[in-house]
Amino acid sequence: MKKGKFIVLEGINGCGKGTQLPRLTETLYGLSKAHTVFRTREPNEFDKNGKLAREMLLSDGSPYQNNLDAVRYFAENRKTHNGIFVPMLENGIHVLSDRYWHSNFAFQHAQSISYEDIAKANEGSRAPDLTIILDVPVEVAFERLEKRDGENRRKFDSNRHFLEKARRNYLELGEVLPHLIGDRSIVYVDGAKSIDDVSKEIEKIVKQKF
Numbered sequence: 624m625k626k627g628k629f630i631v632l633e634g635i636n637g638c639g640k641g642t643q644l645p646r647l648t649e650t651l652y653g654l655s656k657a658h659t660v661f662r663t664r665e666p667n668e669f670d671k672n673g674k675l676a677r678e679m680l681l682s683d684g685s686p687y688q689n690n691l692d693a694v695r696y697f698a699e700n701r702k703t704h705n706g707i708f709v710p711m712l713e714n715g716i717h718v719l720s721d722r723y724w725h726s727n728f729a730f731q732h733a734q735s736i737s738y739e740d741i742a743k744a745n746e747g748s749r750a751p752d753l754t755i756i757l758d759v760p761v762e763v764a765f766e767r768l769e770k771r772d773g774e775n776r777r778k779f780d781s782n783r784h785f786l787e788k789a790r791r792n793y794l795e796l797g798e799v800l801p802h803l804i805g806d807r808s809i810v811y812v813d814g815a816k817s818i819d820d821v822s823k824e825i826e827k828i829v830k831q832k833f
Contacts, residue, residue, distance in 0.1 A: 624714065624715050626712055626713060626715060627659075627712040627713075627714070627715050627716040627717040627718060628712075628718075628752045628753065628832075628833055629708070629712055629717075629718045629720070629749065629751045629752045629753075630647070630717065630718070630720070630751065630752060630753045630829070631722070631723040631725065631751045631755070631808070632644055632719070632720070632721055632722075632754075632755050633722060633723065633754055633755070633757070633793070634756050634757035634758060634793065634814060635729070635759065635789050635790050635793065636764060636768060636779060636780045636786070637759065637764030637766075637771075637780075638758070638814045639757050639759070639767075639818070639821060640721050640722070640757060641721065642818055643757065643822060643825060644719060644721055646822045646825070647822075647825055647826075647829070648662055648719060650825070650826045650829055651717055651719075651829070654833070658717060659715070659716045659717065660716070660717045660718075660719060661708060661711050661717070661718045661719070662718075662720075662721075663704070663707075663718065663720050663721070664720060665697065665704060665720060665722040665723055665726070666696065666697060666700050666722075667704060669700065669703045669704060669707060670700055672695070672696045672699040672700040672703070673696070673700035675692075675696050676693070676697055676700055679692065679696065685782075686730075686734070686779050686781070686782050686785040687735070687785070690734035690735060691736070693727075693730070693731050694727065694731050694736055694740070694741055695744065697724075697727045697731075698727065698741075698744035698745050701723070701745065702748060705747075705748050708720075709749055712749075723751060723754070724741075724748060724804075725754060725756065725793065725796055725800075725809075727744075728741050728742075728792060728796055729796065730779055730789050730792075732792045733785055733788035733789045733792055738799055742803045742804045750804065750805055750807075751806065752832075753808050753810065753828070753829070754806070754808040754809045754810070755810055755811075755812055755825055755828065756793055756796070756797075756809060756811050756812070757812050757814030757821065758790070758794065758812065758814055758815075759790075759813075761786045761787050761790060763815050764786065765783065765786075768780055794811075796809055797811065810828055812825060812828070
């Protein structure tokens, strides 16, 4: 049996992941009527660590607080997540995830945790087959977040300086992760383009890869 592909959409808050994930699902269905797709996200509520991570993200505290807790919650929740979706991949099901360990590396490194410590916490989790990072300037992301959420911002959505750090980290991951954790899956897409243009570029990448 041909194994499924593990595909991740990533980027800073407001990059457009939530808009593009359903479109990517349709792209995979369009490639073959035989495709089965499981769509998921992180953090999730498959275990207590995911629930604690969600609570932390919804808090209005400083984005620089709770850095060690964040690494632990996300990494442990990811292990539970792997236990659910890895068997699906083995059975030929494609898995699409809104965020994965790239968020850990981008956001928790912005919280002053080293890439090496984050990699150690994530040892044993499966590397993606393809990670599409939607890169957008923080100004663009903030405009989108303002339209979507108004003043009700989550923990990592409210501080421009913090998001700038996270964006810079995302742009480093393509070179950092292959050597650090064996993740060679990253492709960058300009998320500031129109929704349709971004979708077309993602579709082109997926068709080339698979």
